[in-house]
Amino acid sequence: MNKLDTNFYLQDTLEVAKNLLGKYLVREYDGIKIIGIINEVEAYLGNSDKSCHAYNGKRTNRTEMMYNKGGCAYVYFIYGVYYCLNVVTEEEDKAAAVLIRSVAIVNNLDIISNARYNKNYKNLNKNEIKNISNGPGKVCRCLNIDKSLNGKSLLENELYICSSINGFDEILVKDFNKTKRIGLGKNAEESKDFLWRFIY
DNA sequence: GAGACGATAAACT
C-alpha cells in the first residue's frame, strides 16, 4: 500500500484535485475494507470562490474544518438527506477542500449493492450499476461515511487515499476533462463558471 | 435522453 502523505494535501488545491483522479479511496469499518477509484472531483477555495462555504474567510462551526491543515476529511450534511465527503487541503488557516463527487468501487461489490439496493451486484440492472456511486451523496452511502468522520485524519486507517494498494496498481492519468461545477446556488455568481470540476 | 420537482433537516441569518 502506498498511502498519500501530508505533503500531498498541502499542495495547491487545484493540483490536489487533479492529482486525486485515479487514486484509491479506501474506507475501513467493521473489519470491511472498501476501495474505490476516484474519478470525479471539484475544488473549493475559501479566498477567491463565492461558492465555497468558507468564502471570504467566513468561519462557522461547519466551515471551521476547512481551515485545518490539509489531510483531513470535511463531511457535511446537505438537503436534509445526504452527506458529502471533502478532502481538506493546504496549510492551516487557509480554507480549501476538494469534494469527492464520484468513485468506481472495485471490491466488495455485493456489500455495496446490498446497502444501496438490497440485492447482490449480479442482480443489478444497468441503471443501478451506473448510479451506484456516481455522485457525492452516493459515495458517502456506499462507503458508510457520515458526520462522525468529519475532521478525521486521512493518515489514519478508517478513511484514507492511496496511489496503489495490494492487488491494485498505480493508475497513470494521462488525460481528464474539466468542466463547470455542479449544483451551485445563485449566490455563486461568476464563480459558477470556474472550470474546477475534474473528471477522469 | 433530458428536464421538472419534491423530500427533508442542519446550518445559517
Add this chain to the structure above:
DNA sequence: GTTTATCGTCTCT
C-alpha cells in the same frame, strides 16, 4: 425563516 457543493422519480420526447 431561508438556504442548500443532492438524489430518485416522474413526465415527456
